[in-house]
Amino acid sequence: MKVGLLDTLGARYGRYWAAFLKELGVEGVTPDLPAAEAFALGQESLPDAPVQVQLVLGRVLALGRVDLVLLPQTPPLRGDAWGEALPDLLARRLSGLPPMQALPDGGPEMVAAATDLGQRLTHNPGRVRLALERVKPLAAPPREDMPALSRASRVTVAVVGPRVLLGDPDLGAGLRAALEELGLHPVTSAELPPSQVAARGERMEKAATAPAGEKELYGSLKLLDGKSAVRGVILAxxxxxxxxxTALERLAEQTHKPTLVVDVDAGQTEWPELTAFRDRITVGAAARPAAAGEDDT
Known part of the structure; x- marks a missing residue:
């Protein structure tokens, strides 16, 4: 059996799943097509789809003939059909794609999903148990450290957006480079400690019924918004x-700091509106004291 493994959508536990397949004795393959070509391939087939979906599709098509494709689950937003059922929607929109399965990208449910997947692929409970034991260290959460919030001679800007965008090195690089070019210090939500983001997300109004993706965005914003070093917020x-x-526009109402909502496409390197935003948050920034009540913890 040949199984494709995608590292798109801000995947954080790709090493775990790759090692698990190897321990099962299953051939795992990853797409080697450059991101720009994969995106073009997906855009040609689904021109109206979100950029991350186009990139996933391009990666799937680049795998060629495989028996199954594994991709990370993503925390959905309100009204987010693609986020809730990406494999099913791709199969409905395009015929001839290989079977796809979304897997937990961390969390306690990951081991249970691995057990089910291993049984499905090998029908050998003993081998599955041994494989799980050997890859157990890779399931542990990484060390959680806050990113540096200050940088010499630069003004810090928080960049908050879905992990499928900012956690993907190909999709998120253009915006970071543009901010760096403007002399800003961007700190992205993808860099934040997940446990701290989750804790802040639970403070969201109606958190018990809010979609996981919305709580993640809210938690990221609140974790950065309270820092005095952060002078503005980019919602990507x-x-x-x-x-x-829509979720980010709602989130823009949750902060009193200068805020800008932008769209980010594959390969995009320029956002004309960033210059005016930079000027808005940098003029007098060095002399401006931290606002009362800001949380530096």
Whole structure:
């Protein structure tokens, strides 16, 4: 059996799943097509889809003939059909794709999902148990450290957006480079300690019924928004992702700091509106004291 493994959508536990397949004796393959070519391939087939979906599709098509494709689950947003059922929607929109399965990207449910997957692939409970034991260290959460919030001679800006965008090195690089070019110090939500983000997310109004993706965005904003070093907030939405854009526009009302909502497409390197935003948050920043009540913890 040949199984494709995607590292898109801000995957954090790709090493775990790759090692697990190897321990099962299953051939695991990853797409080697450059991101720009994979995106073009996906865009040609689904021109109206969100950028992250186009990239996933391109990666799937680049795998060639495989028996199964594994991809990370993503925390959905309100009204987010793609986030809730990406494998099913891709199969409905395009015929001839290999079977796809979304797997937990961390959390306690990951081991249970691995057990079910191993049974499905090998029908050998003993081998599955041994494989799980050998890859157990890779399931442990990484060490959680806050990113540096200050940088010499630069003004810090928080960049908050879905992990599928900012956690993907190919999709998120253009915006970071543009901010760096403007002399800013961007700190992204993808860099934040997940446990601290989750704790802040539980303080969201109606958190018990809020979608996981919305709580993650809210928690990220609140974790950065209270830091005196952060002078402005960029809310970044994947291009053509209406659910993400709507969620971020709602989130913009949750901060009193200067805020800008932008869309980010594959390969995009310029956002004309960033210059005016930079000027807005940097003029007098060095002399401006931290606002009363800001949380530096």
């Amino acid at each position: 939405a994947p291009a053509r992702d209406g659910a993400a854009r």
